[in-house]
Amino acid sequence: MVKNITAICKLGGFNLTKWISNSREVLLEISEEQRSKNFKELDLDRDKLPVERALGLHWCIETDAFKFKFNIREQPHTRRGMLSMISSVYDPLGFLAPFTIPAKIILQDLCRLKCGWDDSVPQSVQQKWNKWMEDLESVGSFKVSRCLKPKDFGHVISAQLHHFSDASESAYGTVTYIRLQNSKNQVHIAFVLGKARVAPLKQVTIPRLELTAATVAVKVDKMLSSELQLPLEEPQFWTDSTSVLKYIKNEDKRFQTFVANRISVIREASQVSQWRYIPSAQNPADDASRGLKFEHLTRE
Template sequence: MTGNLCHYKLKIHLFGAISSPGCASFGLKHAADDGESSFGKEAADFIRNEFYVDDGLTSKPNAEDAIELIKNSTNLCSSAGLNLCKIMSNSREVLESVPQLSVSPSVQCLNPKSDPLPVERALVVDWLVESDCLCFRIDSKVTPVTRRGILSAVSSVYDPIGLVAPVILEGKKILQALCKDCYDWDEPIPETFRVKWEKWQKDLCHLVNLRVDRCYKPVNFGNIKHVELHHFSDASESGYGQCTYLRLVNDCGKAHCALVIGKARVAPLKHVTIPRLELTAAVVSARMSNLVKTELKLKNATEFFWVDSMVVLGYIQNESKRFNVFVANRVQTIHNFSSPSSWHHVPTKANPSDDASRGLQADQLNAGCRWLNGPEFLWCEGKFVLSKA
């Protein structure tokens, strides 16, 4: 107790401390900044922008570009003492170019030239590498039929881009009804809710058969001449939502449309009029526009926003009248992210976001459904042009 104090200082960051995730992210981005001059901007941007925690995901148009990116990124990480490993690709040529110890353990014992490629997990979403499709694995764990158990089951379906958002909405509506009736977390629910819940759980099992192409551009589609983003929004008494589609047109005028992102949310418990809910859905659509353009790095894409409410169109395109605070704030947000001239009317029957506001059963969600492929008028050949009388 009478000796001199000794000062000790950690030379490493603790694993599991509150600051550890931030330190790890900072270190990874710092390594990209330091190695950019030696290994190229493309590899540095991949390390900086395409990593979520310790998973890096990106796409390249051909195997040569992918091999070059892997090589430069691996060398960049090695220069900072980091080991880039568990590399996976749907291209066998890319896998053969990667050292055996650096590829994913699931393919280390396979013959990349003949054996079928396995199923991988990409941010908890199943990736069928062989067919390059995304699918869903439904957790069959039995949960108690209470408000707590229902919340656990609804939250267990991880869907970051909203591919099955209309199906999950049905489970959220049951949960909201329990909250509205003030049921306790562990209180058994009444028989009427139990029947709906068991039906939804049984229906959810159909999602295991769903396959969604990972790539927006089909194989052998050719050169892309036009790129368009179409945003749809809608609301109902039970929910509101939006969906965004990427429409590609090739040299021959052939069009292809694919779902980029979708949102489906339950309506608030406090009563809100349908026009106000429609306006709220339009705000979500405008914000998703900014997100999609940033993440897909689209600079010259033409944007179209679609709503089936003439009241919302009147709000957005009227720049002279003063609105109340609720409407004014949301109209201003829409104007910040989009131009009023890019908003248009679509009939309710042709609005795919109608599925996001009302919900769908899992067996209705298939490869040919409107939610995943967009409305029929987006599949017409040629560049999309609006004509006004």
């Protein structure tokens, strides 16, 4: 692949450099001048491969895993300072979604209390924030395997996405896993994408929030189905809300605009037969809607 891409780009006058790979065999085939700066003087037989940045994430090349690193700066205990700290957690794939959602809920509570951007926050809120900040310092030890497929798993004969959705009074979220099966009938499950959002300030009923989470799930499925370069089977959607399942299966009743619009999105992107019930205790999306402390996130 390296040779082919390099040859194609040379036809247009582009010289590709700064190559990085977690494969020492591939790196040995690339000249020192063409490698990334941190690899030029590396002894590939003995030296440990470094940590690099890839699309905003820290990539530990030696273990082929994503990790997180933050420069935690002292911020004032105000809405502005809290927003700055939350925004510094760059997590596009939602690995830390259950951990970051409690901080976003704290920020929303301050909006509900009508605190100004630079006003000092109440003592009770400050205590919650300090506990979250203590956990944030531990996030540097969190690692997630980059590859969806384990090493030596072999040829994948079956791949299927499973989407879980859930909602609570404070937040709603979805999580997607992929189920891989190889020619030896071995099965591997891998995390693909997670999303968690705070509930609107204007109060919405739990069934409607559950329906909103289900709508996000089908949108995620549409995006992943077009992006993953795998022959995917029909996806499955899971919810612990019987109300959502009744909404989706209903063929007769006319609903109000809020419900009708979301049912329309769900029915256009999925079939009724793809929706299944899962008990709340077994629903992994429950973590996205309620939040987790860092110690519980790593245990999961």
